[in-house]
Amino acid sequence: MNKRIIERLVREHRTPIQIIDHEKIRENISTFKRLLPRVQAYYAVKANSLQEIVRTVYRNGGSFDVASLFELGLVLEEIKYLAPEKMQHFIWNNIIYANTMKQTETLHQLNLYSPLVTYDSIGEMRKIKEHCPNAGLVLRIEVPDEGSIVSLKDKFGVEVEHAIPLIERTINAGLRVEGLSFHVGSQCLEFNNYSEALKLSAEIFKEAERKGFEIGEKITNRYPIKQLDIGGGFPVKYKGDEPSFEALAGRLNKEFEDFPRSKYAILAEPGRFYVANAAFLIMKIIGKTIKRGKVRYHVDDGLYHTFSGNIYDHQIPTIKSIREGREEECTVFGPTCDSLDRITDNALLPGNLKEGDLLYAENMGAYTNASSTNFNGFPPAKIVHINQ
Numbered sequence: 272m273n274k275r276i277i278e279r280l281v282r283e284h285r286t287p288i289q290i291i292d293h294e295k296i297r298e299n300i301s302t303f304k305r306l307l308p309r310v311q312a313y314y315a316v317k318a319n320s321l322q323e324i325v326r327t328v329y330r331n332g333g334s335f336d337v338a339s340l341f342e343l344g345l346v347l348e349e350i351k352y353l354a355p356e357k358m359q360h361f362i363w364n365n366i367i368y369a370n371t372m373k374q375t376e377t378l379h380q381l382n383l384y385s386p387l388v389t390y391d392s393i394g395e396m397r398k399i400k401e402h403c404p405n406a407g408l409v410l411r412i413e414v415p416d417e418g419s420i421v422s423l424k425d426k427f428g429v430e431v432e433h434a435i436p437l438i439e440r441t442i443n444a445g446l447r448v449e450g451l452s453f454h455v456g457s458q459c460l461e462f463n464n465y466s467e468a469l470k471l472s473a474e475i476f477k478e479a480e481r482k483g484f485e486i487g488e489k490i491t492n493r494y495p496i497k498q499l500d501i502g503g504g505f506p507v508k509y510k511g512d513e514p515s516f517e518a519l520a521g522r523l524n525k526e527f528e529d530f531p532r533s534k535y536a537i538l539a540e541p542g543r544f545y546v547a548n549a550a551f552l553i554m555k556i557i558g559k560t561i562k563r564g565k566v567r568y569h570v571d572d573g574l575y576h577t578f579s580g581n582i583y584d585h586q587i588p589t590i591k592s593i594r595e596g597r598e599e600e601c602t603v604f605g606p607t608c609d610s611l612d613r614i615t616d617n618a619l620l621p622g623n624l625k626e627g628d629l630l631y632a633e634n635m636g637a638y639t640n641a642s643s644t645n646f647n648g649f650p651p652a653k654i655v656h657i658n659q
């Protein structure tokens with residue numbers, strides 16, 4: 272984005288502004304489809320749950336991974352004009368409720384739609400049996416996630432050695448086990464995690480078959496099709512030296528050969544990959560101090576706002592200046608009255624910037640505004656959509 276456009280946007284909207292470029296989202300959707308043609312991608316709404324983004328994904332043929340009734344509502348908003356039969360069809364074929372732990376009240380609501388749901392424990396299976404017996408179940412297994420920036424392994428996924436007994440009990444309870452899911456951790460930089468997870472899944476499917484446990488969806492298929500949900504984790508190039516999605520896709524396509532199309536459907540839940548590079552944040556310097564010889568800029572967005580991903584997502588975005596000058600290492604603080612509100616100590620910025628100068632950060636679309644707050648009376652950045 273060039274300087275003149277940034278200055279025009281700032282005149283029009285005032286800072287902080289988060290610009291969401293829908294053309295980029297469409298590009299990401301089509302890259303994912305082109306490089307992983309066999310995979311049905313369910314956009315993980317949690318990465319950025321703006322209704323406008325859900326709409327763009329929907330209009331571009333997307334499916335959805337939701338983790339709360341609120342997120343389900345965002346998708347239902349897009350399909351509310353469909354005839355009831357078509358709407359139900361969309362829910363069955365294009366929505367997965369991928370939160371392994373659901374409140375009883377949520378399960379009651381979900382039972383009205385009976386979508387695919389994930390689970391990973393005997394207790395959750397019993398709750399589903401009682402409150403949402405029409406759902407199709409996908410068992411989430413624990414898989415390695417070394418080298419992924421956000422670990423999900425400890426909280427989610429049944430230990431592999433308990434998968435078969437849990438499948439047996441689920442089937443004996445009269446529920447439908449439609450497949451397996453895993454998540455290798457978000458921003459996965461170690462592709463062996465996927466290979467290992469696929470190997471573990473193949474072993475569980477094989478063992479279930481050997482024991483005569485029927486896994487798969489038989490309602491819309493003549494033969495039961497097993498769902499293999501490979502989750503999210505697809506890496507984004509924040510710094511530029513991260514391993515590429517192309518390399519991962521090439522490897523996955525080969526490994527998918529162990530899961531023939533006649534028996535398996537492959538799903539994924541990309542979150543970050545669809546939206547991270549689709550947002551651009553512009554902020555303004557509201558004040559400057561120098562302490563122990565180091566320049567410290569205070570800006571009008573921070574850790575409680577669009578930079579909340581510094582904490583929750585472990586991503587420290589690169590902050591750049593519109594105005595050029597001799598760069599030095601600076602600290603950048605957010606606007607709140609809390610010392611935790613420190614965006615970075617390592618921003619390479621001109622040391623001679625002044626109050627009112629503009630800074631910006633790219634790749635601010637995933638796990639950013641999604642966890643922004645109103646803390647201390649500072650509202651979240653204004654969101655501006657372009658190329659919708």
Ligand SMILES: Cc1ncc(COP(=O)(O)O)c(C=O)c1O
Binds near residue numbers: 423454
């Ligand atoms: C169940 C589930 N699916 C998908 C995602 C999206 O992952 P990513 O943004 O790494 O693609 C997450 C992220 O936490 C998740 O918990």
